[in-house]
Amino acid sequence: MAGTPQNMILSRIRLCNFRNHTATSIEFGDGINAFLGENGQGKTNILEAVSYLSLTKSFYASGDAEVIGIGGEAFDLEGTLVSDAGVHHQVRVACTRMPQEKKFLVNGTPPGRLADVIGRFPVVVLSPENGSITFGGPAERRKFMDLTLSQVSGAYLEDILEYRKALRQRNRILADNRTRGTLPPGVIEPWTESLVAYGSRIAHRRALFAAEFRSHILNAYRSIMPEAENPGINYLCGFETKEGDDVRGYAARLSADLEARNPEERRRGLTLAGPHRDDLRLTINAMDVQRFASQGQHKTLLVALKIAEYSYMRERHNETPMFLLDDVFSELDKARVHRILAFAGGLGQVMITTTEGTVFGRSVAWGNHNRRFAVERGTCSQEA
Ligand SMILES: Nc1ncnc2c1ncn2[C@@H]1O[C@H](COP(=O)(O)OP(=O)(O)OP(=O)(O)O)[C@@H](O)[C@H]1O
Ligand SMILES: [Mg+2]
Numbered sequence: 599m600a601g602t603p604q605n606m607i608l609s610r611i612r613l614c615n616f617r618n619h620t621a622t623s624i625e626f627g628d629g630i631n632a633f634l635g636e637n638g639q640g641k642t643n644i645l646e647a648v649s650y651l652s653l654t655k656s657f658y659a660s661g662d663a664e665v666i667g668i669g670g671e672a673f674d675l676e677g678t679l680v681s682d683a684g685v686h687h688q689v690r691v692a693c694t695r696m697p698q699e700k701k702f703l704v705n706g707t708p709p710g711r712l713a714d715v716i717g718r719f720p721v722v723v724l725s726p727e728n729g730s731i732t733f734g735g736p737a738e739r740r741k742f743m744d745l746t747l748s749q750v751s752g753a754y755l756e757d758i759l760e761y762r763k764a765l766r767q768r769n770r771i772l773a774d775n776r777t778r779g780t781l782p783p784g785v786i787e788p789w790t791e792s793l794v795a796y797g798s799r800i801a802h803r804r805a806l807f808a809a810e811f812r813s814h815i816l817n818a819y820r821s822i823m824p825e826a827e828n829p830g831i832n833y834l835c836g837f838e839t840k841e842g843d844d845v846r847g848y849a850a851r852l853s854a855d856l857e858a859r860n861p862e863e864r865r866r867g868l869t870l871a872g873p874h875r876d877d878l879r880l881t882i883n884a885m886d887v888q889r890f891a892s893q894g895q896h897k898t899l900l901v902a903l904k905i906a907e908y909s910y911m912r913e914r915h916n917e918t919p920m921f922l923l924d925d926v927f928s929e930l931d932k933a934r935v936h937r938i939l940a941f942a943g944g945l946g947q948v949m950i951t952t953t954e955g956t957v958f959g960r961s962v963a964w965g966n967h968n969r970r971f972a973v974e975r976g977t978c979s980q981e982a
Contacts, residue, residue: 604628604684605918605946606719608648611677615667617643618976625980627969630939630948630962634955634981635973641951644978645723645922648949651677651689652721652920654702654712662693662700671695679719682917689719713759717749720915724904725924731903732887732896736877743804743878746907750914754803757796761873764792768869776867790856797872798849801835804876808833814906821905822937823898828883836875897929901938908945918946926950927957936961943968 607628613619618640633641646665649657659665666673672694679687693700702712709715730738748755768789775781808831819829837855839848855871856863863870880887880903882895891899904923911919921942927935939961942948955970962968970981 604680604682606682606920607680607947608651608719608920609678609680609686611644611647611651611675613644613647614674614676615670616647616673616675617665617667619643619647619978620667620976622976622978624971624978626947626949627965627967628947629967629969630942630950631968632955632958632962632970633949633951633973633978634953634970636953639973640976640978641973642725642924643976644973645725645924645949645951647675648677648920648922649721649723650675650691651679652715652719654691654700654715657723657922658725658727663695663698666693666695687719713755714752716755717752717915718917720749720911720917720919721922722904722908722911722919723922723924724901724926725922728900728904729896732880732891732900736875739878739880740874740876742903742907743807743876746910747803747807749919750911751803754800757799757803760792761796761800764789764796765869765872765874768793769867772863772869773867775864781864790853793869793872794849794853794856797837798845798852800873801837801839801852801876802843802845802848804873805833805835805839808878811906811910814910815902818905818909819899819902821941822901822934827895829899829902830879830881830884832879832881834877834879836873836877837871893929894931898934901926901930901934905941912946921945921948923948923950925952927952927954 605628608626610623610625613622622644624644633644635641646656646659649655655662656665672692674690674692676688676690679689681687688705690703691700702708702715704715704718731742744758748758768786771781771786771789812831815829815831819827837852839851843851852871859870880899882891882899885891887896887899908919908921923942926938930938935957939958942950943962964970971978972981
């Protein structure tokens with residue numbers, strides 16, 4: 599219904615030749631949607647398809663060809679997204695294998711660039727691969743910041759894309775110089791300028807993000823784990839900065855840092871300062887999560903990070919995000935599962951996969967708002 603304020607939802611989707619779904623149609627509820635089934639039946643594949651409509655790509659596959667049904671030549675996804683204001687959008691992604699070509703259409707029209715779609719239909723995904731946010735290296739945490747910030751700010755995404763371009767060019771020039779031993783004047787300078795301009799904005803935004811995110815993560819952590827543990831998040835900038843610096847201050851410092859490292863950069867053929875070397879330090883009771891946290895603490899913090907991402911995005915975006923929870927309950931005790939479900943019930947549209955249907959117990963009232971689906975060998979049917 600146009601004009602009725604609500605949460606943004608995906609009301610329906612059709613998957614054609616997408617992974618093991620040859621032809622699957624789903625009508626979603628606007629609350630919790632649970633996808634139940636044994637291992638390997640196609641539950642995660644449904645969330646992956648949903649993420650395609652929002653992010654233009656999979657949240658974990660490395661390429662589009664990988665998700666085309668084996669033996670098939672193309673996949674086709676199509677769905678209806680209803681905005682907070684009640685406006686219906688038909689979104690379609692189709693991709694062929696040979697030649698590999700991806701078409702993205704919103705209401706029949708391709709966006710100028712795929713990047714223009716990011717953030718339009720915001721989504722937060724929690725999947726087992728995300729474990730690397732708390733376990734893995736800095737790149738995983740930069741990815742986490744980027745995906746969150748890109749969906750709330752088109753300008754940030756633009757800066758990231760331009761920064762990557764400048765970094766690639768600059769590294770290529772430095773590597774070339776290393777093999778040839780000469781660096782013609784004026785070749786690297788324009789890329790250094792771009793690197794500093796975009797890099798300072800990115801770093802400044804990320805520092806602000808870490809500060810703003812702190813209260814979200816604390817609230818999220820408390821909602822699933824009321825005990826006396828204190829999560830912490832700190833931004834570690836990939837160049838020298840001082841607290842209170844504005845963007846111009848960041849730029850001056852990055853520029854100076856690059857200048858100081860110039861001889862080493864030439865020797866190693868690499869850009870040695872900038873936000874591509876940033877990290878986020880995650881702690882529980884002031885101890886480094888990466889090194890000291892237990893399995894359960896890792897998982898709890900990860901879930902809290904994602905709930906915080908959701909609340910951060912909802913606060914800063916004019917659309918309510920969709921929340922995709924892939925296999926979130928494994929490794930968590932009953933009390934935590936119960937709290938997560940109670941929390942999820944108060945959000946917008948949530949999609950949950952699990953092999954263990956019993957986890958829901960009586961926490962969720964199934965019907966039109968909250969729906970249950972059985973997923974079996976690439977099919978999906980709604981349960982009563
Ligand atoms: N490109 C593809 N074409 C056809 N089938 C595929 C393709 N990629 C994966 N599959 C199949 O999809 C199935 C896995 O689906 P999915 O990952 O959604 O399972 P799941 O229900 O989430 O299982 P689990 O509970 O183990 O996570 C496997 O049977 C796999 O063989
Ligand atoms: Mg799965």
